[in-house]
Amino acid sequence: MILELLNLAWIFFKIGLFTFGGGYAMIPLMESELVSRNLIDLNTLYDFIGIAESTPGPIAINMATFIGNEAMVQYGFLARILGSIVMTTAVALPSFIVILLIASLGSKFLESKFVEEAFKGLKPTVIGLIISVSVGLMIRLVFPLIAFDTLTFDFSVFNYQSLIIFAVLIAIMLKWKKVSPIKLILISAVLGMIIYSIL
Amino acid sequence: MNKPHHLFELFWEFFKIGAVTFGGGLAMMPIMRKAVVEHKNWVNDDDILKILVISESTPGVFAVNAATFIGYKIGGFMGALAATLGVIIPSLITISIISFFILQFKELTLVSYAFYGIQVAVGLLIFKAAIKLSKKIHFDAFAWIVLISSILFATFTNINVLYLLLVGAILGIVYGMIENIKEVKKA
Numbered sequence: 516m517i518l519e520l521l522n523l524a525w526i527f528f529k530i531g532l533f534t535f536g537g538g539y540a541m542i543p544l545m546e547s548e549l550v551s552r553n554l555i556d557l558n559t560l561y562d563f564i565g566i567a568e569s570t571p572g573p574i575a576i577n578m579a580t581f582i583g584n585e586a587m588v589q590y591g592f593l594a595r596i597l598g599s600i601v602m603t604t605a606v607a608l609p610s611f612i613v614i615l616l617i618a619s620l621g622s623k624f625l626e627s628k629f630v631e632e633a634f635k636g637l638k639p640t641v642i643g644l645i646i647s648v649s650v651g652l653m654i655r656l657v658f659p660l661i662a663f664d665t666l667t668f669d670f671s672v673f674n675y676q677s678l679i680i681f682a683v684l685i686a687i688m689l690k691w692k693k694v695s696p697i698k699l700i701l702i703s704a705v706l707g708m709i710i711y712s713i714l
Numbered sequence: 715m716n717k718p719h720h721l722f723e724l725f726w727e728f729f730k731i732g733a734v735t736f737g738g739g740l741a742m743m744p745i746m747r748k749a750v751v752e753h754k755n756w757v758n759d760d761d762i763l764k765i766l767v768i769s770e771s772t773p774g775v776f777a778v779n780a781a782t783f784i785g786y787k788i789g790g791f792m793g794a795l796a797a798t799l800g801v802i803i804p805s806l807i808t809i810s811i812i813s814f815f816i817l818q819f820k821e822l823t824l825v826s827y828a829f830y831g832i833q834v835a836v837g838l839l840i841f842k843a844a845i846k847l848s849k850k851i852h853f854d855a856f857a858w859i860v861l862i863s864s865i866l867f868a869t870f871t872n873i874n875v876l877y878l879l880l881v882g883a884i885l886g887i888v889y890g891m892i893e894n895i896k897e898v899k900k901a
Contacts, residue, residue, distance in 0.1 A: 531775060532774070533773055538776075539840055543875050548875070561833045565829065565835065565836045567809070570805075570809060570812065571736050571804060572808065573732075573735075576806070577808075580805055580806050584809070600806065603802055607798065610772075613772050618794070625772070629890075632889070632891075633886045634770075635856070636860055636889065637879060637882050639857045639882070640864045645843060646844045646865055648840060651869060652833070664869070664870060676830070677830065680830075697736055699835045699838070700832055700839075703834055704831050707829065708828050711830055
């Protein structure tokens with residue numbers, strides 16, 4: 516159990532260290548680090564993101580708490596609490612250390628050309644990664660058997676229900692540009708219950 | 715500038731911020747500013763601006779970055795620790811409670827239907843976040859090439875995302891060097 520905990524903590528430390536541009540940047544990292552190692556399945560990951568979005572607090576912290584709890588599920592109550600605390604600490608630690616260094620030593624090195632140039636390459640990479648996971652997710656919701664990474668283009672299962680939900684949500688997002696994520700998630704939950712119940 | 719009477723006061727202020735902000739990150743900033751600049755007068759707007767700029771060019775969880783920086787300004791290392799714990803602990807409590815019930819809830823058919831819908835919203839929200847982020851960068855040929863390669867590699871291969879990020883950073887530095895050499899030659 517300890518080994519599992521440390522292993523997972525190391526992954527969350529890396530996620531914390533490589534997250535740029537807000538909580539969303541960590542989603543591609545989570546897919547690649549957690550799902551590909553079978554630590555969590557893809558559906559559970561996106562269910563969690565939905566909950567993390569609609570509960571208070573930073574998304575990154577919410578996700579770490581969630582997955583820390585979930586990963587220790589077979590070891591009982593205390594282990595689950597411990598898992599949450601360890602993962603949350605692990606994901607926050609890189610930020611804490613880096614900012615502490617900057618706050619105490621000054622931000623001179625941030626003004627170096629090196630950092631600025633590295634970010635010129637990092638920013639479009641991060642955006643590309645986020646686009647890739649979101650489009651991947653959206654296509655998978657409509658055609659669950661498609662897998663781009665193995666070049667499997669299987670259209671035999673078609674969830675038209677998801678397509679209807681997409682249409683309604685996009686219409687809402689276009690009409691009310693400022694609709695908050697929480698409201699959108701609540702609406703989508705209701706839509707899911709209605710549409711999957713009747714169709 | 716005032717000082718908190720006690721570390722707990724600092725912790726509590728950030729605890730309240732963590733407990734009421736949805737979506738985290740930048741959504742937290744106006745609330746944090748109001749608390750530590752307007753109400754408590756612990757730091758000034760200059761510090762708020764500074765942490766925004768620093769967060770642009772450092773990795774990490776934005777809320778933690780901000781809490782650590784402001785906490786340090788107010789009370790040194792212990793201040794940083796108190797503020798960071800404050801901003802994290804509400805999540806830890808709320809999400810822990812939800813975690814213990816979610817598995818039972820998800821067994822219910824109607825709840826699983828709700829999550830089918832929620833995933834659709836999540837997909838759209840993540841996509842929207844990418845679009846919002848892309849407005850913050852200047853798209854020259856280099857940025858376009860990196861963006862498109864990143865999409866293609868992330869979608870059609872199983873390469874670890876960390877490597878893609880590393881390559882992105884290196885490409886940025888190499889591109890910067892080439893630009894520098896060009897400028898030197900021109901001069």
